[in-house]
Amino acid sequence: MNRYICIHGHFYQPPRENPWLEEIELQDSAYPYHDWNERITSECYAPNTASRILDPDKRIIDIVNNYAKTSFDIGPTLLSWIKTHHPDVYQALIEADRLSQKRFSGHGSAIAHAYNHMIMPLASSRDKRTQVIWGIRDFEYRFGRKPEGMWLPETAANLETLDILAEQGITFTILAPRQARRVREICEEEWKDVNEKIDTRMPYMCRLPSGKTINLFFYDGQIAQDVAFRGLLNNGKNFAERLTGVFSDLEEPQLVHIATDGESYGHHHRYGDMALACALHHIESGKLANLTNYAEYMEKCPPTREVEIIENSSWSCVHGVERWRGDCGCNTLTNPGWNQGWRAPLREAMDWLRDNLIPIYEMGMASYIQDPWQARDDYIKVILNRSAQNEVILDGSVQSVEAFLSRHALRELSDDEKTKVLKLLEMQRCAMLMYTSCGWFFDDISGIETVQVMQYASCAMQLARGVGGEDLESGYLDILKRAQSNIPDFKDGAQVWETFVKPAALDLLKVGAHYAISSLFEEYPETINIFCYTAESEIYDLNESGIQKLAVGKARIHADITGDERLVCFAVLHFGDHNLIGGVREYMGNDSFSLMRQEITDAFMKSDIPEMIRLMDRHFETHSYSLWNLFKDEQRKVLNEILEPIISEIADSSRQTYEQHYPIMQVMRELQIPLPKALAATAEFILNTDLRKSLETEELDLEHLQKLVEE
Known part of the structure; x- marks a missing residue:
């Protein structure tokens, strides 16, 4: 049978982690779940690992892993989250790829994904390459094999991006039909314009400026739209028949394939996973077509035609990539009268920041690292495991921070020098995360997705200051002032920054404040992990009088990612209910600490609250904290x-x-x-x-x- 069907799911969520904590904090809008990743995992990612197939009497006749019979990509940042929070789902995804290799002639159904959903045509050449390398290394670490294909965020493509894919060994990617300009038979001279009506039932070869080639699959746009937006998933059998209805009567091999957001199968459409499972079952049991994936089909039926693409095009903006840099008119259609003029200055601000971080990075690394940019490309091996030992089996070897530094350092580095190098690398990581596409996709600069990318920018600037680099915030905000919000209260990007971004920024002192305040409400061991930090208690006194509690002490706060640390001292008083005051500052020396400890404790024993407050003001000055300084979950x-x-x-x-x-x-x-x-x-x-x-x-x-x- 020469009829083949491939259904591709693009599974992705924007990074929702607090950039300073590396964890997603409580999101009330996802209630009753902790956050949106949890909710979507429950509705989509998990159900597709064990989806039910029902008979006409609604009885379960089979439970299947949909991923094993389809093609899929999962964003690396999302997959990292799934591994940590839902290891059973993670293992089912890895197992699905293994099973698909048996099913599809040795070709796994999982394909790689450019690392953090950056719009590739708008990225610098250096960032394009790192995004591809990180995506490949992440895939190899998780799936234990080299990827054959790679998903481009929003399918946004230009020739340079495709060339970098080919350079790194990627053999194919998937595009929307409107991204094709013209086609011709291989080895023929005459081109034919396709006018967004390319025959999607075959792969195409694309010649690249370097002389390399890459194969392209253009999915069936109409069926994909019907799956995503027009209720085709209401009935699995109808879904299957819609796919098989595309085949012609010709005997030559034909591939009917679609690509949609994977979240269509359960999150956007309730029980969409079951519709998918039913459709696959109907196709297989009725022998209507062969299920396949892209790599297997490409091996069986190599391209016979070549294609030229429309550069700077994508699947979710009819204007190309303008949705991520201009007021093109594309939006969510939920706020009539609004404009997206803010997108251009936001892009300009991010580009300005990226370019100004480069000399800080290169000059900062010059005394320690052989090739700063090669080190950045290799840094993914450290990112893949943030545990204390930081060991990752990759490329047949054990990787760790120390192994990474020994490969790239000019000489043996001191602890402070290692911390500086890691801060610079984290600065570069944040400088890429701040380009995550969702920051430009929606309607206003005050949206949570845009605030998220601005927080990554804030984190990058903070790290730059931490290595002695120039303070870039004022220059960045000068550009953001031109990004006008549609909401009068938020005014512009600079006001959004002051309202949402600046208050969210953390340093080791604020982590110390969280530790000190939360210690009043739960008993901590001597060493405690607080997200991506470690707090080690050196002195801790807890005194109680009725409903009142006083904690005084000193602790060492360690940043697990960069190795940075501070010794802090604190005094925190809980009056009962939500009434709490505290002071935290860098350790003031033994004599000053002993005096503070004695005076505040004596005042507490005398129940002299006014004196305690006066003493806290004197000893801690402006470094005062309250219940509102706790991290959101705590x-x-x-x-x-x-x-x-x-x-x-x-x-x-x-x-x-x-x-x-x-x-x-x-x-x-x-x-x-x-x-x-x-x-x-x-x-x-x-x-x-x-x-x-x-x-x-x-x-x-x-x-x-x-x-x-x-x-």
């Missing part, structure tokens, strides 16, 4: 702890009200009279509480449960 945890007795009191009072007035509520129910809102709310609260408790018991009391449901 802040919520502490507030919940404070609220627990309050909620318990409200629950007891509500139950008393419910039981006291239960007879009259029963009478009203029998007479079909609606309950007053106050009583209805009380009854709902109590019944829901009892239902939850009943369902949480080890032995379910069905009779009691039935009674609650009837109530």
Whole structure:
């Protein structure tokens, strides 16, 4: 049979991690999940590893791993998160690639992904190359093989980008049909313009300026649109028949293939994973076509035609790549009257910052590293594992920070010199993460995606200052002032910076403040990991008097990624409830610390609160902190702890009200009279509480449960 079908899923989420913590903080908009990655994993990434196929009577007849029968890419930053937070899903993804190699003539279905979803045609040549190298190394580390294909973010392409893919050994990529300019038979001279109507049922060879070639697959745009936006996933059988309906009656090999956001299969469309599983089952069981992936099809049916692409084109902007650098008119269509004039100055600000960080990087590395840019390309081997030992099996060898430095250093480096080198490399990492495409995709500069890329820029500038580089913030903000927000309260990019970005920035002192404040609410061991930092207690005194607590001490705060560290001292007083004040500063020396420790402790023992506050002001000056300086998850945890007795009191009072007035509520129910809102709310609260408790018991009391449901 010469009919082949390939369904490609592009699985990606923008980096949501706090740039200073390397973890995603609580996102209330994703409730009841902790954050959007958790929510989408539950709705899409996990279900596709074990998707149900139902018979006409809605009974499960099979459970399948969809990834093993399709083609897929997963953004490296997302895959890193999945490995940490859902190792079972991660292993299922790796296993799917292994299974697909058996199914598809030795060709795995996973393809690589340019590292952090940067719009490649708008990137510098150096950044393009690093993005490709990092994407390949990340793939090799995870899947244990070299990638054959690579997904380009937003399928944005130009010849230089394709040339770099080919240079690094990538044999194919996937583009939208409107990205093809003209085609011809290989070895023929006459070109034919395709006008966005290229025959998508075959691969094409593209000749590159270097003399190399790369193969291109142009997906079926109409079916992809119907999957993503027009409800084709409402019925798996219809989905399958829509795919098979594209085949012609010709005997020559034909490939029907689509590419969409992988999140279509479960997140954007509920039970989309089951529609996909059903479609694949219908195709296979009915022998309607052979399922394949791109690499297998390319081996069986090499290109017979070549293509020229439309440079600087993409799948999600009809204007090419203008959505990521200008006010092209593309937006989410949810805010009529708004404009995206802010995109150009934001791009200009990022380019200005990137260019000004280069001399800081090159000059900073000159005394320590042989080739700074080769070291940056190789730094992915350190990024792949942030554990204390930092060992990564890659290319048949054990990698670590020390191994990395020994490969690239001009000589043996001191600890301070190693820290400086790592700060410079992290600065460059942030300088690429700040180009993540989502920062330009949406409607306003105040959006969370844009704030995220600006936070990466802030982190890069902070690291530059930390190695003695020029403070670039004022120059950066001068450009951002031209980026006008559509929301009057936010004014422009500089105001967005002051409102959302600057307050989010962390340093070791703020990490020390988090450690000191949170230590009042949970007992810490001598050494504790706080996200990507380690706090080591050297002195810790805890005094309690009624509901009041005082913690005084000193601790060493260590940045696990760069090796930077500070010795801090602190005094934190909790009055009860949410009332808390604290002081944290760099260690002031033994004599000053002993005096502070003695004076504040004596004042606490005398219950002299005004004197304690005065002493904190004197010893810590402007370095004062409160409950609001806790990192978001810990802040919520502490507030919940404070609220627990309050909620318990409200629950007891509500139950008393419910039981006291239960007879009259029963009478009203029998007479079909609606309950007053106050009583209805009380009854709902109590019944829901009892239902939850009943369902949480080890032995379910069905009779009691039935009674609650009837109530």
